[in-house]
Amino acid sequence: xxxxxxxxxRGFTLVELLVVIAIISVIAGFLLPILIKxxxxxxxxxxxxxxRQIGTLALIxxxxxxxxxxxxxxxxxxxxxxxxxxxxxxxxxxxxPELFKCRxxxxxxxxxxxxxxxxxxxxxxxSFTWAARKTKITVNRxxxxxxxxxxxxxxxxxxxxxxxxxxxxRTDGSVRFxxxxxxxxxxxxxxxxxx
Numbered sequence: 001x002x003x004x005x006x007x008x009x010r011g012f013t014l015v016e017l018l019v020v021i022a023i024i025s026v027i028a029g030f031l032l033p034i035l036i037k038x039x040x041x042x043x044x045x046x047x048x049x050x051x052r053q054i055g056t057l058a059l060i061x062x063x064x065x066x067x068x069x070x071x072x073x074x075x076x077x078x079x080x081x082x083x084x085x086x087x088x089x090x091x092x093x094x095x096x097p098e099l100f101k102c103r104x105x106x107x108x109x110x111x112x113x114x115x116x117x118x119x120x121x122x123x124x125x126x127s128f129t130w131a132a133r134k135t136k137i138t139v140n141r142x143x144x145x146x147x148x149x150x151x152x153x154x155x156x157x158x159x160x161x162x163x164x165x166x167x168x169x170r171t172d173g174s175v176r177f178x179x180x181x182x183x184x185x186x187x188x189x190x191x192x193x194x195x
Contacts, residue, residue, distance in 0.1 A: 040104075044162055044177065047102040051128065051144055051169040054087070054099060059173065061090045062137045070143060070171070072134045080130035080144075080195055081121040092118040102127035102146055104162050132194035135171060142190040144169040149180045152188040 012020075058070045071090065073082030088095045097110035097119065105127040113119035129145050146166035148159035165179040168190050184191055 040163060043103045044167065047104065047127075047146065047162070048167045048175040048177075050099050050102065051167055051175050052173065054084070054128070054144060055169045055171075055173045055175075057087055057091065057095060058143070059137060061087055065090070068136055068138070070131060070135050070137065072131070077132065077194070079123065080128060080147075080193075081123050081126040083130040084126055084128070085121045088119060088121060097121075097125060100126045100128060102161070102167075104150070105147065105160060107160070129189055129193040129195050132192055137171060140170060140172050142168050142193055143171045145178075145190055145193055147195055148188060149183070152180070154188070 061071050062069055071083055071086035072078065073086055075082075084100060097113060100121060101108045101110050107124065108127040109124055111119045111121055111125040127147055129147055131141075131143050135141065135143060145168040146161050148161040149166045150159075150161050150163045152159045152161065162177075165177055166183070167175050168178045169175050178190060180188070183189055189195070
Protein backbone atom coordinates (compact mmCIF):
# COMPACT_ATOMS: atom_id res chain seq x y z
CA UNK A 1 0.00 0.00 0.00
CA UNK A 2 2.81 2.43 0.83
CA UNK A 3 4.56 1.31 -2.30
CA UNK A 4 1.46 2.08 -4.43
CA UNK A 5 1.18 5.57 -2.93
CA UNK A 6 4.82 6.35 -3.73
CA UNK A 7 4.52 5.07 -7.27
CA UNK A 8 1.36 7.06 -8.04
CA UNK A 9 3.01 10.41 -7.22
CA ARG A 10 4.66 11.89 -10.29
CA GLY A 11 6.82 15.02 -10.99
CA PHE A 12 6.44 17.77 -13.56
CA THR A 13 6.63 16.76 -17.17
CA LEU A 14 8.98 18.56 -19.51
CA VAL A 15 6.03 20.21 -21.26
CA GLU A 16 4.63 21.56 -17.96
CA LEU A 17 8.04 22.93 -17.00
CA LEU A 18 8.44 24.64 -20.40
CA VAL A 19 4.96 26.20 -20.09
CA VAL A 20 5.85 27.63 -16.66
CA ILE A 21 9.14 29.03 -18.01
CA ALA A 22 7.31 30.58 -20.99
CA ILE A 23 4.76 32.26 -18.69
CA ILE A 24 7.52 33.69 -16.49
CA SER A 25 9.36 34.95 -19.60
CA VAL A 26 6.24 36.72 -20.89
CA ILE A 27 5.65 38.38 -17.50
CA ALA A 28 9.32 39.46 -17.33
CA GLY A 29 9.01 40.83 -20.88
CA PHE A 30 6.14 43.06 -19.75
CA LEU A 31 7.82 44.19 -16.53
CA LEU A 32 11.33 44.92 -17.79
CA PRO A 33 10.41 48.03 -19.87
CA ILE A 34 8.37 49.35 -16.94
CA LEU A 35 11.35 48.92 -14.60
CA ILE A 36 13.71 50.61 -17.05
CA LYS A 37 11.30 53.54 -17.48
CA UNK A 38 11.00 53.82 -13.70
CA UNK A 39 14.78 53.97 -13.34
CA UNK A 40 15.00 56.72 -15.98
CA UNK A 41 12.28 58.72 -14.23
CA UNK A 42 14.11 58.36 -10.90
CA UNK A 43 17.34 59.66 -12.47
CA UNK A 44 15.40 62.59 -14.01
CA UNK A 45 13.95 63.49 -10.59
CA UNK A 46 17.39 63.19 -8.93
CA UNK A 47 18.86 65.49 -11.59
CA UNK A 48 16.06 68.04 -11.08
CA UNK A 49 16.72 67.93 -7.33
CA UNK A 50 20.43 68.65 -7.91
CA UNK A 51 19.54 71.62 -10.13
CA ARG A 52 17.12 72.96 -7.47
CA GLN A 53 19.87 72.74 -4.84
CA ILE A 54 22.31 74.53 -7.13
CA GLY A 55 19.67 77.23 -7.73
CA THR A 56 19.08 77.66 -4.00
CA LEU A 57 22.81 77.94 -3.30
CA ALA A 58 23.15 80.43 -6.18
CA LEU A 59 20.37 82.59 -4.68
CA ILE A 60 22.09 82.50 -1.28
CA UNK A 61 25.36 83.46 -2.99
CA UNK A 62 23.71 86.41 -4.76
CA UNK A 63 22.09 87.56 -1.52
CA UNK A 64 25.21 87.31 0.66
CA UNK A 65 27.54 88.71 -1.98
CA UNK A 66 25.19 91.67 -2.36
CA UNK A 67 25.63 91.69 -6.13
CA UNK A 68 22.03 90.89 -7.03
CA UNK A 69 23.45 88.52 -9.67
CA UNK A 70 23.94 84.80 -9.84
CA UNK A 71 27.55 83.52 -9.67
CA UNK A 72 29.46 84.20 -12.86
CA UNK A 73 33.04 83.26 -13.75
CA UNK A 74 35.67 85.81 -14.66
CA UNK A 75 36.32 86.85 -18.23
CA UNK A 76 34.01 87.72 -21.08
CA UNK A 77 32.54 84.29 -21.85
CA UNK A 78 33.24 81.95 -18.93
CA UNK A 79 32.37 78.29 -19.32
CA UNK A 80 29.67 76.75 -17.09
CA UNK A 81 32.18 74.98 -14.85
CA UNK A 82 34.03 78.28 -14.26
CA UNK A 83 30.84 80.02 -13.10
CA UNK A 84 29.85 77.07 -10.93
CA UNK A 85 33.33 77.09 -9.37
CA UNK A 86 32.45 80.57 -8.05
CA UNK A 87 29.59 78.90 -6.19
CA UNK A 88 32.00 76.31 -4.77
CA UNK A 89 34.46 79.00 -3.67
CA UNK A 90 31.69 80.84 -1.88
CA UNK A 91 30.76 77.90 0.39
CA UNK A 92 32.91 74.80 -0.27
CA UNK A 93 31.44 72.82 2.62
CA UNK A 94 27.85 73.21 1.38
CA UNK A 95 28.60 72.25 -2.20
CA UNK A 96 29.71 68.65 -2.68
CA PRO A 97 31.14 67.56 -6.07
CA GLU A 98 28.38 64.96 -6.61
CA LEU A 99 25.85 67.83 -6.78
CA PHE A 100 27.14 68.71 -10.26
CA LYS A 101 26.66 65.21 -11.73
CA CYS A 102 23.59 63.88 -13.50
CA ARG A 103 23.50 60.08 -13.58
CA UNK A 104 22.29 60.19 -17.18
CA UNK A 105 25.66 61.72 -18.12
CA UNK A 106 28.12 58.89 -17.42
CA UNK A 107 31.09 60.81 -18.85
CA UNK A 108 30.89 63.27 -15.92
CA UNK A 109 33.32 62.46 -13.11
CA UNK A 110 32.86 64.21 -9.73
CA UNK A 111 35.77 66.47 -8.77
CA UNK A 112 38.28 64.91 -6.42
CA UNK A 113 38.58 66.62 -3.07
CA UNK A 114 39.39 66.04 0.56
CA UNK A 115 36.78 66.66 3.23
CA UNK A 116 36.69 70.35 4.15
CA UNK A 117 39.16 71.30 1.40
CA UNK A 118 38.25 73.63 -1.48
CA UNK A 119 38.16 72.22 -4.97
CA UNK A 120 37.90 73.59 -8.50
CA UNK A 121 35.50 72.22 -11.06
CA UNK A 122 36.77 71.25 -14.50
CA UNK A 123 34.65 70.72 -17.62
CA UNK A 124 34.43 66.94 -17.08
CA UNK A 125 33.20 67.43 -13.46
CA UNK A 126 29.96 69.18 -14.42
CA SER A 127 26.86 67.72 -16.13
CA PHE A 128 25.11 71.10 -16.28
CA THR A 129 25.19 74.33 -18.26
CA TRP A 130 25.03 77.83 -16.78
CA ALA A 131 23.91 81.29 -17.87
CA ALA A 132 26.19 82.55 -20.64
CA ARG A 133 26.03 86.11 -19.32
CA LYS A 134 25.63 87.81 -15.96
CA THR A 135 22.08 87.30 -14.78
CA LYS A 136 20.21 89.30 -12.16
CA ILE A 137 18.05 87.42 -9.67
CA THR A 138 15.02 89.53 -10.62
CA VAL A 139 14.88 88.28 -14.22
CA ASN A 140 12.90 85.12 -14.95
CA ARG A 141 14.82 83.09 -17.53
CA UNK A 142 16.75 79.81 -17.78
CA UNK A 143 19.74 79.74 -15.42
CA UNK A 144 21.05 76.19 -15.87
CA UNK A 145 20.19 72.88 -17.52
CA UNK A 146 21.60 69.49 -18.36
CA UNK A 147 24.48 69.76 -20.84
CA UNK A 148 22.97 67.34 -23.33
CA UNK A 149 19.90 65.26 -24.10
CA UNK A 150 20.16 61.71 -25.37
CA UNK A 151 21.31 61.57 -28.99
CA UNK A 152 22.39 65.24 -29.32
CA UNK A 153 25.21 65.38 -31.86
CA UNK A 154 27.88 68.04 -32.19
CA UNK A 155 31.58 68.18 -33.17
CA UNK A 156 32.47 66.06 -30.10
CA UNK A 157 30.14 63.22 -31.17
CA UNK A 158 26.82 61.88 -29.98
CA UNK A 159 26.04 62.57 -26.33
CA UNK A 160 24.10 60.83 -23.60
CA UNK A 161 21.52 62.44 -21.37
CA UNK A 162 17.83 62.30 -20.56
CA UNK A 163 15.65 60.75 -23.21
CA UNK A 164 13.56 63.28 -25.13
CA UNK A 165 14.76 66.47 -23.42
CA UNK A 166 16.45 67.98 -20.39
CA UNK A 167 15.82 69.50 -16.99
CA UNK A 168 15.99 73.30 -17.01
CA UNK A 169 16.45 75.43 -13.88
CA ARG A 170 14.92 78.89 -14.09
CA THR A 171 16.00 81.90 -12.07
CA ASP A 172 12.81 81.67 -9.99
CA GLY A 173 14.04 78.29 -8.66
CA SER A 174 11.63 76.12 -10.63
CA VAL A 175 12.85 73.15 -12.63
CA ARG A 176 10.97 71.96 -15.70
CA PHE A 177 11.61 69.17 -18.15
CA UNK A 178 11.87 70.75 -21.60
CA UNK A 179 11.44 68.61 -24.71
CA UNK A 180 14.37 68.47 -27.12
CA UNK A 181 12.13 69.88 -29.88
CA UNK A 182 11.73 73.09 -27.81
CA UNK A 183 15.49 73.68 -27.51
CA UNK A 184 17.72 75.71 -29.81
CA UNK A 185 18.49 73.26 -32.65
CA UNK A 186 22.02 74.62 -33.14
CA UNK A 187 23.15 74.27 -29.52
CA UNK A 188 20.66 71.79 -28.09
CA UNK A 189 20.21 74.17 -25.13
CA UNK A 190 17.67 76.71 -23.88
CA UNK A 191 18.50 80.18 -25.23
CA UNK A 192 21.00 82.07 -23.07
CA UNK A 193 22.84 79.08 -21.61
CA UNK A 194 26.38 77.91 -22.35
CA UNK A 195 28.34 74.76 -21.75
